[in-house]
Amino acid sequence: MESKNEINKISKPKTTPQTPSKDRTIPSTSRDVGRVIVVKDDPQSLIPWYRKLWKYLYNNEKGTVCERSQKSWLYITGYSIIYLLFLCTYTMIFLYATLSIIKMQGDYQVIDKTSLLTYSDHGIGLSATPTGLSNTPLIWYKENDEKSYQKYVKAIDELLSDNVRKRVNRTELGPCGHPPYGYGEKPCIVVRVNKHIGWSVNPIHANSTYYKDVPTHIKKLVENKQKKLFLSCDGFHSYDKEHIGKIEYFPDPPGIDVNVFPSDIQGSSPLLAVQISEFTLGMSIAVECKMWYDGPTSSLHFLLYVTPKNVSV
Numbered sequence: 001m002e003s004k005n006e007i008n009k010i011s012k013p014k015t016t017p018q019t020p021s022k023d024r025t026i027p028s029t030s031r032d033v034g035r036v037i038v039v040k041d042d043p044q045s046l047i048p049w050y051r052k053l054w055k056y057l058y059n060n061e062k063g064t065v066c067e068r069s070q071k072s073w074l075y076i077t078g079y080s081i082i083y084l085l086f087l088c089t090y091t092m093i094f095l096y097a098t099l100s101i102i103k104m105q106g107d108y109q110v111i112d113k114t115s116l117l118t119y120s121d122h123g124i125g126l127s128a129t130p131t132g133l134s135n136t137p138l139i140w141y142k143e144n145d146e147k148s149y150q151k152y153v154k155a156i157d158e159l160l161s162d163n164v165r166k167r168v169n170r171t172e173l174g175p176c177g178h179p180p181y182g183y184g185e186k187p188c189i190v191v192r193v194n195k196h197i198g199w200s201v202n203p204i205h206a207n208s209t210y211y212k213d214v215p216t217h218i219k220k221l222v223e224n225k226q227k228k229l230f231l232s233c234d235g236f237h238s239y240d241k242e243h244i245g246k247i248e249y250f251p252d253p254p255g256i257d258v259n260v261f262p263s264d265i266q267g268s269s270p271l272l273a274v275q276i277s278e279f280t281l282g283m284s285i286a287v288e289c290k291m292w293y294d295g296p297t298s299s300l301h302f303l304l305y306v307t308p309k310n311v312s313v
Helices: 002-011 049-057 070-105 146-160 170-177 216-223 238-243
Strands: 126-129 138-142 188-193 228-235 246-250 255-257 271-277 285-292 298-307
Touching: 126 146, 126 285, 126 298, 138 146, 146 170, 146 188, 170 188, 170 246, 170 271, 188 285, 216 228, 228 238, 228 246, 228 271, 238 285
Parallel strands: 138 298
Antiparallel strands: 126 188, 188 271, 228 255, 228 285, 246 271, 285 298
């Protein structure tokens, strides 16, 4: 009996008490029942977010930027350049075709505004005061900025203060006859007839060959038997006419008596004033003024550009 008990002790395995394991048992199939699966923490979850971001931006091991290789970025850059070139070419073709259609549909003059910076060589000859630098008919200043338009005020001062100008009556020029000559909101331009010794002229009349081109408001003055050289100003292009706003003349109606011609050496050139208001700020406006009489139309052009006060120059 003792020998059997000893054999049983030897053959029977010893059981040791098991401590509860921290590992989780996750049976997924019948074969996994009783199998212990150890779930370990993902090492990626232990990496700080800023290191993950840096690794995304540039992976030194793979040599990638934003998870793209150099070859991939080269393809993307090349495609973008080709696509932008295509868009630019398409836009230019579209604009060219549109402008061509506009020219064919209406009376459109292709004239660069820089070509307007010269006075007309035809007719009696007109000049505008003030002018910009280098005597170009460009008026450019900032809204309500006295310093920027002071040079134009000074130019008109010098014109009107000439003692030789005995025919000039400042009251006839209205606000354009006194400083600051409307500058700040309603700038004035003084139009002067260039002196031609021995030149005489006849007023425009209904039987004149030049009468058909006369504006409607000037024709009404002619019908009222007013015999003068009449001045009219307006925008040069259609879009200039849309943005030029309101034009006032001093004296009104804007005319010059034909009896002042021919001019003498001691005499002064006749003056008329044009005041422009309610125009569009921040836009270059080409203005054309014409003198109407029985002869080739005299004209002058100038540019008006007023920068809005809230825009830095």
